[in-house]
Amino acid sequence: MTSAQEDPLAPLDEDDRETAVRRLRDAYGDQHISHEELGERLDRVLTATTHGDLASALVSLPEKHPGTTSTIAAAGGRIDRRGPWRVPRILKVESAYGRVRLDLSRAVIDHPVVDIELQLGTGGARITVPHDAVVDVEGVRTTWKDLRYKAPRRLRPGGPKIRISGTMGFGRLKIRHARR
Structure with a gap:
């Protein structure tokens, strides 16, 4: 999701959406967000069409771990x-x-x-x-x-x-x- 920082109007692909859903699930599992907040943010991620929409759903989450x-x-x-x-x-x-x-x-x-x-x-x-x-x-x-x-x-x-x-x-x- 590096391109989100460069162009918030860029369209999403399924990999970006899946990564965002995983980040939300991880944040919920680590008790960074509540169950209600998880539901609201998941709804925003699943209906997002641009990287800017996606970034607004992920605001204030802990930094993602890029993997190993x-x-x-x-x-x-x-x-x-x-x-x-x-x-x-x-x-x-x-x-x-x-x-x-x-x-x-x-x-x-x-x-x-x-x-x-x-x-x-x-x-x-x-x-x-x-x-x-x-x-x-x-x-x-x-x-x-x-x-x-x-x-x-x-x-x-x-x-x-x-x-x-x-x-x-x-x-x-x-x-x-x-x-x-």
Whole structure:
């Protein structure tokens, strides 16, 4: 929501609205606002059309925490994350000569949007996302092999948005949705 400070008349997108709702829920959970105030502010956030409208609903809230950034790096060998692990807001994965496997299907995802930044040399990568996740692969650049991802025909609303970006050297990136 940086653009809100620059142009309060700029239109909102769904990521901005989801972030604002999460901030309100966090403020209520931390007892910074009352139940009635939560209801009033949620109504303003859900009906807001510009960043200025949104800012007025978030006034006097404690500063938001932008999330965490974590880096997983390996020169050689495998990078493997699966089971119940906490996914940071921004996950950087760097590998020179190994395979990467990230399974987010049972992971704890606290953020509506998760950015995965890949910097991979030789070796493939396989990412399994939750069945209801929306995947954005527009930022991925492949050098040798094509990306393999087939979006599901029907997605249930409410899942996290997983944005994958970065560079794949001499390996293939395969992304699939978990079965359930």
